[in-house]
Amino acid sequence: MSILKKALGSDIVRAGLVIACAAAAALVLPQAARAQAFPSKPITIVVPYPPGGTTDALARLMQEPLQKQLGQVVLIENRPGASAVLGTKLVARAPADGYTLLFPNNGLVISPLVSKEASYAPLKDFVPVSLVSLQPMVLVINSAVPATTTQQFIDYAKARPGQIEYASAGPASFGQLSSELFARRSGIKLVHIPYKGQAPTTQAVLTGEVKMLLSTTSPQLNGFVKEGKLRMLGTGSPQASVLAPGAVPLNQTLPNFNLEVWFGLLAPAGTPRDVVTRLNDAIVKVLAQPEIKTSFEQAGALAASSTPEQFGARIAEEYANWTTVVKEAGIKPE
Template sequence: MTPGINAPRRSLLATLLGLCALCACALPEFAHAQAAGFPSRPITIVVPYPPGGTTDVLARTLQEPMQRFLGQPVIVENKPGAAAVLGAKFVANAPGDGYTLLFPNNGLVISPQISKEANYDALKDFAPVSLVSLQPMILTTNPVVPATNVRELIAHAKAHPGKLEYATAGPASFGHLATELFSQQAGIQMVHVPYKGQAPTTQAILTGESKVLLSTTSSQMNAFIKEGKVRMLGVASKKASPLAPGAAPIAETLPGFEAEVWFGLVAPKGTPPPVIAKLNDAVVKALALPEVQQKFEIAGAAATGSTPAEFARRIADEYGTWTAVIRDAKIEGK
């Protein structure tokens, strides 16, 4: 008998505790019941970028096969704005029922650290569903740079500190962060030259206005490399990539170096694990289709699925990596 509590209060307390226990037992059953009937209506995938870009193309490539495996319409909706922050916030505030999803890239973990408008937590406000694709960065130089591999580039940069320009698609862009990570690990100093988008950076490396460029692969860049107009020194994936034929991993010279653009699918926090599992199953099955893999390769990306836990680890690891780069390089956003 609990001291100081009379019989009626003990009875009420016992009833409340019993109800709490019943609720706790019922929660897993409720989640499984949700999954059993999921999906029962259309699912919306929010792309936080304008139509036509790589993120949009990959999301729409998955649209039809996911519909087939889930048995419900899948709608791709573009919500661009504020460097992808608008779409991310929309999904972060959506119900955690699996019917509103976000198709982000690395910006999911970078934007909150450089944008005043991004008042969401990349680690807490989303439930990872699956990695969808990896797009390796390649390290290229204008041929006037006397280096044919990563080691020679680092030696040249050390011999001429602050004399080598590198191009990016803008301050705080992924290319900017990736090149700063490369510089930090290599112990070199290069001059950042920001441009307005990817196309001007390609032109800059072709003309020699900038000498170094770490950017994603593309059919256009591969053609310039083949023609000898641009020299490829390495690929920023852990292993050699078929999307960058003949390129040795930068990690062979700088152990642990990795900078790949990823694309994935996340749901709002609180989405029941059984619902996440159903979505993950549909994504992984879609990515295994040869026609999907072919369309991804044309877009310069490799179809790469994962478990929710694996994707969660990648997001957490990158959060730590880019937090350190942004801090150490004193990179500021808007």
């Protein structure tokens, strides 16, 4: 009888193991099949800005090599409006299957802090896929200002509180927030002069309407510096950047002070992890290609991939930092 019980017990154990293995396989197989199948149709990358800008240009530079990596058509769809809010909300409401992606910049983090229309949460409504590019902010001044270093400019501004004007592309723009942060870290008081867009800000500092500008790098801006029409004092990149020739990192004067515009790829919240991994792998491989690095640099940006976790940490840190800046600057959502 005991032998029979042992035999039955062994059979039951074996049966249990078979069932457990089958159950585990049932859980794993759909994920494996989904990862292998994705993508099985075209992918749309939504750029929440008009055609022709840096964000749009970088997305289109990635388009063809990304198609080759994924084996599917990649469509670039411009959905501008309400300072990128319209396109961003469109992707937030899209199916979480990896076929509709968002390609924003830092505006993803800033808009919810300054716009009532931005009824989305960057850390809740999206899942990071990868950082794509970095573009350092640079500190430039009118050539008539008697300063050749960041510290000399800070000293000059401290001696003239409320007399140093700076330009930005508009209220609550990245340029304004960056300049307010610079002023607070430096202990100086600046006067904000808003303009409609980036091009007029460069003209303003050229003519002397304003004395200072924190702006993204560009071949045009570098040209004015080379000609001596503007003076570049520093770059917001952690180290010296090829995009800002000769500029000293601002963090050498203001420790841990880094200012960079980022561009990245995100998916709607709830997108399966294996799909995010597949997309991240493709992005990393594309951005590692020498020709893509060169094309990005010619567009005034650096190719820079990351893991989803690294990109998510960057978004979280910036959200906390800009929340403080907006509050201290007294900027109210409009």
